[in-house]
Every structure is written in structure tokens, then in C-alpha cells.
Amino acid sequence: MKNILxxxxxxxxxxGAQILMRTGMLKIGEIDVSAPALFKALPGMVSNxxxxxxxxxxxxxxxxxxxxxxxxxxxxxxxxLSIGYIVSTAAGxxxxxxxxxxxxxxxxxxxxxxxxxxxxx
Numbered sequence: 001m002k003n004i005l006x007x008x009x010x011x012x013x014x015x016g017a018q019i020l021m022r023t024g025m026l027k028i029g030e031i032d033v034s035a036p037a038l039f040k041a042l043p044g045m046v047s048n049x050x051x052x053x054x055x056x057x058x059x060x061x062x063x064x065x066x067x068x069x070x071x072x073x074x075x076x077x078x079x080x081l082s083i084g085y086i087v088s089t090a091a092g093x094x095x096x097x098x099x100x101x102x103x104x105x106x107x108x109x110x111x112x113x114x115x116x117x118x119x120x121x
Contacts, residue, residue: 003072004119007080010064015087017057019095024050026096079118082111 028044031037045051068077086108092098 003068003077004080006064006071007068007077008083010061010068011081011084012087013057013061013064014081015084015091017054017061018084018088019091020050020054020057022092022096024048024054076118076121079115082115085111 024045025031027048027050028041031041089098089100089104089108093100
């Protein structure tokens, strides 16, 4: 149970990083892939607190994931990363007002069933 909680914390931090990054990028706006556009957007990205918080969450998530992999088999732990789809979809809907279609909900349900089967193994 302790390992599963650590896995869930790591996955949640990763999903939180995605939400923070999306929030930060919404403040910056859409960026073209060209070098001049990226260079122009760079000062806004470097000074954006949401992007720094997302990097912090990613860093903590990586360290906690290393702890997870030191304790459990990767074939057990890795499927739990799919829970990130659930957390990020819910957070995107609740915090960012993103749409969640019935097809996405069905996909999330399939993911939940798969993770439950793995957790019971």
C-alpha cells in the first residue's frame, strides 16, 4: 500500500506539472516552431512562475519515481502512469475549462479498469 501511495503521488505531481505548464503557456500564447518565434517567446517563458513550478513538480516527480522503481517491478509500476491521464483530464476540465467528451470518458474508464487489474496482481 505504501508503494502504491508513492506511485500515486509521483503520477499526481507529473500531472500537476502538465496543468501548471499549460497554465503558463496560456499566459504566453501560441508559439510557432520557428527559431525567431521561439527566441521571441523565451523571455516570457523564463519569467513565468507557472512554468518554474511545473519544472519543480517534474523534478520531484522524477525523484519520487526513482524511489518507486527501487522498490517495485517496472512492470507493476509503469501502468500506473496511466492514472496521469485521469488526473490531467479532470484537472484540465475543472481548472482550465477544457472540454471532456464522452469518448474521452470511455477511454479513461478503460484505463481505470486496466490499472485496477494490474494493482490486484
